[in-house]
Every structure is written in structure tokens, then in C-alpha cells.
Amino acid sequence: AQSVAQPEDQVNVAEGNPLTVKCTYSVSGNPYLFWYVQYPNRGLQFLLKYITGDNLVKGSYGFEAEFNKSQTSFHLKKPSALVSDSALYFCAVRGYGNKLVFGAGTILRVKS
Amino acid sequence: NAGVMQNPRHLVRRRGQEARLRCSPMKGHSHVYWYRQLPEEGLKFMVYLQKENIIDESGMPKERFSAEFPKEGPSILRIQQVVRGDSAAYFCASSPLGTGAEKLFFGSGTQLSVL
Numbered sequence: 328a329q330s331v332a333q334p335e336d337q338v339n340v341a342e343g344n345p346l347t348v349k350c351t352y353s354v355s356g357n358p359y360l361f362w363y364v365q366y367p368n369r370g371l372q373f374l375l376k377y378i379t380g381d382n383l384v385k386g387s388y389g390f391e392a393e394f395n396k397s398q399t400s401f402h403l404k405k406p407s408a409l410v411s412d413s414a415l416y417f418c419a420v421r422g423y424g425n426k427l428v429f430g431a432g433t434i435l436r437v438k439s
Numbered sequence: 440n441a442g443v444m445q446n447p448r449h450l451v452r453r454r455g456q457e458a459r460l461r462c463s464p465m466k467g468h469s470h471v472y473w474y475r476q477l478p479e480e481g482l483k484f485m486v487y488l489q490k491e492n493i494i495d496e497s498g499m500p501k502e503r504f505s506a507e508f509p510k511e512g513p514s515i516l517r518i519q520q521v522v523r524g525d526s527a528a529y530f531c532a533s534s535p536l537g538t539g540a541e542k543l544f545f546g547s548g549t550q551l552s553v554l
Contacts, residue, residue, distance in 0.1 A: 359541065370443070370530055370545035371482070378541070417481060421540045424487065424495040426472060431481040 329354045329422040331401075333430035340408045342439045348403040350418030350430060359421035360401040362392055365432075366414045374416075377401060388412070408437045441466070443533050443546035444513075451552045452521045460516040460549045464533030470494075471514040472543065473506060476528040485529075488514060521553045 331352045340346045352358050359378050363371040375386025382394045392403045403416060415432050422428040444463040452458050464471050469490055474482040484498040488508035499506065503521075508514040518525055528550050532543040 363545075368547070370445075370547045371532075371543075372545070373543070376541065422484075424497070425540050426484050426487055426495060427540045427543060428484065429474075429482040 329420045329428050331418045331420045331430040333418055333433045335433050337434040339436045342410050342437050343407050346405050346408040348416050348433050348435060350401045351399050352401060352420050354420055361419040362403050363417045364414045410437050410439050413437045443531055443544050445531050445546035445549050447549060449550045453554050454522055455520050458518040458521050458551055460529050461513045462531030462546060463513040465544055467535060468533035469536045470534045471508050472532040473516050474530045476530060523553045526551055526553045
């Protein structure tokens with residue numbers, strides 16, 4: 328079955344520092360991978376996706392993610408964190424039947 | 440172009456009552472997905488619908504839960520005889536024809552509380 332794992336429940340980072348939110352995947356075949364962000368009391372917002380092509384994918388709000396096939400990872404990164412980046416981040420993979428399968432989520436806290 | 444609209448935002452029900460959650464997809468979108476988010480958990484897929492068709496309901500509990508997406512009007516997620524364990528945030532997402540999971544737009548969710 329297609330699945331993703333987010334090994335960290337929470338990531339804390341100081342404003343201005345680089346951030347990484349980790350995601351590993353398990354799929355058969357080529358993965359379609361996604362990152363979404365959820366702010367309090369809001370729905371999920373799409374950040375970026377990897378389908379094919381360059382391993383470094385750039386997305387919204389200055390975020391990027393690196394697809395690493397050998398490590399089966401798709402970590403979300405940002406060079407300089409903002410307090411406003413504090414939110415819940417979900418990694419997802421396209422599963423069977425054309426639906427998204429989400430990880431458990433990682434809370435990102437950026438402190439000033 | 441309005442986004443995915445879900446209502447109500449908050450719904451309180453007593454055990455045994457029925458809950459109806461509505462989702463109006465974005466204009467032009469013909470696919471609707473329902474997800475449930477339990478406290479401390481990620482989003483769990485429930486059901487995938489097209490107009491007048493259920494495409495995949497593999498995530499739906501076998502009893503008490505049903506979903507529809509009629510030709511006219513919003514998609515409805517219906518929970519009969521609610522129990523406390525049904526308390527969760529329910530999210531709807533829509534996508535245009537032909538894109539499926541690659542381009543999902545989420546609503547703000549309905550928070551269901553069962554007393």
C-alpha cells in the first residue's frame with residue numbers, strides 16, 4: 328500500500344534559521360508526492376508536489392522539497408523560517424484509486 | 440471564484456442524532472473527496488465521488504455513514520446515530536475533471552462535536 332511517514336510530531340526552529348520537515352514514503356512504482364499546510368481552524372493548502380523531473384521542487388511561500396529516491400524521502404525545506412510559517416504540515420502520496428494518502432502531520436513552531 | 444465551501448463550520452449533536460455535512464465544490468469541479476481528521480491524527484480518506492457516482496468508498500465505516508454528490512446541489516456526508524467517536528473535523532476537497540488527486544482544493548472543514 329502507498330504510505331508516507333512523518334517521523335517528527337513537532338519541529339521547533341528559531342526565526343531566520345533554516346527549517347526541515349521530514350517525510351519518507353513507501354510506494355510501488357513512481358511516487359506522486361505532495362506537501363500541504365494547515366493553519367488553525369482552516370483547511371489544507373497546497374504547497375508543492377513532485378511528479379517527475381527535477382528532484383528539487385519549489386513551491387508556495389518560499390518552501391521547497393527535495394525528492395531523494397535512494398532514501399525514499401521528500402523533505403520539506405525553507406532557507407529562512409518565519410514566525411508565520413508556524414502551522415501543521417502534511418506530507419502525502421497519491422494512493423490507489425487516485426486519492427491522497429496523508430501522513431500524521433508535523434507541527435512546525437517558529438519562535439522569534 | 441469561490442473556494443470549496445463547507446457548512447456548517449461547527450455542528451453539535453447528541454448521541455443518536457443524525458449529522459449532515461455539506462460541501463459545495465469549486466465551480467467547475469466534478470470530483471469530491473471527504474476526509475476525516477481525528478485529534479492527534481492525520482487526515483484519513485473516507486470517500487471519493489463524482490456527480491451521481493461513488494467512485495471509492497473504501498475509507499467509509501460500514502455502518503451509519505453515507506455520502507452522495509447529486510447532479511444538482513452540494514455533496515452530503517451523512518452520519519446516522521452519531522456516537523462520541525464520530526467527533527472530528529471533516530474536510531471536503533474538490534478537483535477538476537481529469538486531475539484527481541494531483542490538484543485538490545480543500546474546504547475549511549466542519550467540526551463535529553458529539554455530546
